[in-house]
Amino acid sequence: MKNFFSLITKNQSLIYKVFLFLLSTFLVIYLLPKGGQFKYDFQKGKPWQYENLYADFSFTIKKDTETLENEKESVRANSIPFFDKDISIAEASKLQFKDFFEESYSDSLYKSSKASVARVGNNILSEIYKNGVIDEINGYPKDKLVYLKNGNELEEINYGQLFRKNDLENFIATTSKAEGIDDATLLLTQLLNRTVQPNIALNADLTEEAINAEIEAINPNRGIIEKGARIIAKGEVVEGDTFQILNSLRNEYQSQVWSNSNYNWLLVGYSILVSLVFLMLYLFLHKYRPRIFENNTKVTFIFFNVILMVLLTTIVVKWDAVYVYVVPLCILPLILKAFFDPRLGLFVHVLTVLLLGFIVPNSFEFLFLQTIAGIVTILTVSELYRRANLFISVGQITLVYIVGYFAFFLIQEGSIISLEWQTLGYFVLAGLATLFAHPLIYFYEKIFGLVSDVSLLELSDTNSKLLKELSNKAPGTFHHSLNVANLAEAAANEIGANSMLVRVGALYHDIGKMINPTNFTENQVNSVNTHNELEPTESARIIIGHVINGIEIARKNNLPDRVIDFIRTHHGTSVVYYFYKKEQELNGEAKLEDFQYPGPIPFSKETAILMMADSVEAASKSLKEPTSTKIDAFVEKIVDGQMEQGQFLNANITFKEIQIIKKVLKKKLNNIYHLRVEYPE
Incomplete structure (x- = not known):
């Protein structure tokens, strides 16, 4: 166990x-359609590239989408709408007219008799409510067949037989004139406008339900291909009915019904x-x-x-x-x-x-x-x-x-x-x-927890909190980091590495020096070196410690792991050689592990570039009266020394790329020191 x-x-x-x-x-298979795949690939308007195709089984020919849509539109256009009829409204209107008429009619105002006017008013109500009164504008033609639903009874009439309330005044005027009571036309118009209410209304739900039922009843098929029948011959152009038949066959293959058994x-x-x-x-x-x-x-x-x-x-x-x-x-x-x-x-x-x-x-x-x-x-x-x-x-x-x-x-x-x-x-x-x-x-x-170029651009801002702190506490280190960033970025561009990543790594690679900035020469002023009073081993421990301190600071400030990699690897497993030699001079011997960085060694082009740029930039400060020859020689010496120590064994970098990086570093340093090629006297 x-x-x-x-x-x-x-x-x-x-x-x-x-x-x-x-x-x-499993997830992808679950998302895929659970139907068979048609083994032929075809396109409308192109020749059939396979052998003659015969039907392996009988199947129906499906109507194309356009045909089905046309049939649906035809169903909607020819459907018979349903209207609800309420006869109680007609009865209520007649009673209301009687009451209003009794209140409004006066014998002294009209020549026509009261009985005649009342009779004409009731006749008008009977006539307009014969089929029903509608107040809606539905846009149906007059000869459109409609259904009138009164309870469980269904009546079939033409839409034009329904009385539209908008025609009421004209109808009253015409009828009054025909009946010889012109003087009471205004009275009837006023009373009937108050009493006549529509009793016919479109039943949209029932109409739509009937339409949907007819649409569902549409046959999606337009024929059958029998088993063994030839569908298409080799070289025949896929178009028209043949294209639709092939689509139907493909749908049959891909259908759930077909695939259940398989x-x-x-x-x-x-x-x-x-x-x-x-x-x-x-x-x-x-x-x-x-x-x-x-x-x-x-x-x-x-x-x-x-x-x-x-x-x-x-x-x-x-x-x-x-x-x-x-x-x-x-x-x-x-x-x-x-x-x-x-x-x-x-x-x-x-x-x-x-x-x-x-x-x-x-x-x-x-x-x-x-x-x-x-x-x-x-x-x-x-x-x-x-x-x-x-x-x-x-x-x-x-x-x-x-x-x-x-x-x-x-x-x-x-x-x-x-x-x-x-x-x-x-x-x-x-x-x-x-x-x-x-x-x-x-x-x-x-x-x-990944890092993109967008985040790297944000991290490269020298006004960020951490870099501002570095520039305030360790201005020499900050200036050194800027120079290294410029050198490393130029080298990365030349060999096609991630220049933005290596620039950000260079800006943050020495942030560990913020802990005790005066222990590092670039931050010392007045030529006061604190290491003169320390043992070589203690000095080496402090120098090496800036890597561990840098990792801790980076993690506290949530720097990405890709940036922290530059802090970990920028010295690799190299030796703090100055104090190592000093220990040997003082005590006759020195333990190499006491003066060696913990590593790891660089494991990418970018981290390898930073190691070279960092070492070269730092060493260039110790050059006295720098010339192009001196710079070229010490760049070669430093980079070749790192190669001999095996610092680039894990980095995916070639000898050719290292030579290109050397040339870039030499050129940039010559520009920094404003040097020209030495001419013989």
Whole structure:
């Protein structure tokens, strides 16, 4: 049991990677559509590239989307609306008219008899309420058939037979004239306007329910292909009915009904393909990015982003596949480039797009557009911390999407007459959504503890609290750090290393000297050296201690680990040679370990550059009457000495790059001291 736990402890990193691999594979398979995959790839307007295709089973031909939409519109246009009829309103209006009439009529005011006027008023009410009174404007034609619903009874009439309240005054005037009571027209108009109330109202719910029932009854099929029938011949152009038949066959393959009997085999196939994708990612990291592969946090971050993009695309496709291009997939290479490097960003983007090919419709078109957009993202986005660069890149990505989609549309349709302009709007939305990369980078930095160029730019601000404190407590060290930062940045630019990272590392590499700044020569004034009164071993302990002190200060101020690495490695395992020799002179012997920095040695190009720049800049202060020859010689001596000590064995740096760094350091130091080449006398 003890051996078992020991084995688990030793291999916990590997076990975690296996667990992450299995979990990611399971999640992606869960998100993938659970249907079979059609084994043929075809495009409208292009020839069929395979052998003659025959139906392996009978299946129905599905109507295309446009046909179904037209049928639905036809159902809505021809549907019979339902209106509610309330006869109690008619009775109430007649009673109310009688009361108002008794109160308002006076024999002295009208020539027409009271009985005649009352009779005409009642006749008008009977006539207009015969079919019903409506006060709504529905826009139906007069010959439109409608249903009047009165309780459980249903009556069928034309819409024009309903009386509209707006016609009431004209109807009263016409009827009064015909009945010979013109003098009472105004009275009837006033009374009937007060008493007549609409008793017909559109029943929108019942009408919509009837329409939906008819739409659901629409047959989505328009025919059957029998088993064994030829669907398409080799070389035949895919268009018209043939295109719709092929779509129907593909839908049949991808349907849940078809896949139920093969569900287990379907899962096996998906498992193999998804596993291959994640296995390729692991192999790439192991072979070309071993430092990332060894860091479980970074590996988790990469897998998390892949699954996040698969999840977002799945949600959009299930909601409405039309909006699939709104998903800002180019955020993925953007973010990975910000935290790692362009090659890794593009590789992960391509693998993610391959996974999405199982989910999206028109997978070839999707794969092509997203791959090209990913390449453009990697090639165009540089110095992400500059806001203008991101906007320019987003514009280029959007343009590539639009141009690519336009080209595919021309290939498939052969014209631009039916171009779907709203799809171009989706690409613009995807481009705008890509701008969300900046806040997303910030959140990822806080959650995963990673560092991007944006954060490095903030850390390089010399007005930051920690660097201000350094300049106040140890001005000599601060000035030395600025010089080292300039040297290291120039060298990094020449060999293609991360110049922003190495500059930040150089600014903070000596912050440990703030503890006892006067113990370091660059901060001593009046030529008072505190080490003259100390033993060599004690002096060495103080000098070496600035590395440990620097790490502690950095952690208290929440500096990223990538910056702390420069503090740990800028002296590697070198020896404080001055005090080592002094100890030998005083006591005849000296223990090397008492005068050696704890390390580790540099393990990247950037940390190696800092070691060289730091040593060269510090040593240059001891040169008396510096000349170009002297500077060239001492740069060679210092860097070659570090190489002989094996300080760069773990750094991914070549001899050629070291030679380039030497040249940069020589040139920059010559510029600092305003030196020129010595000419012979």
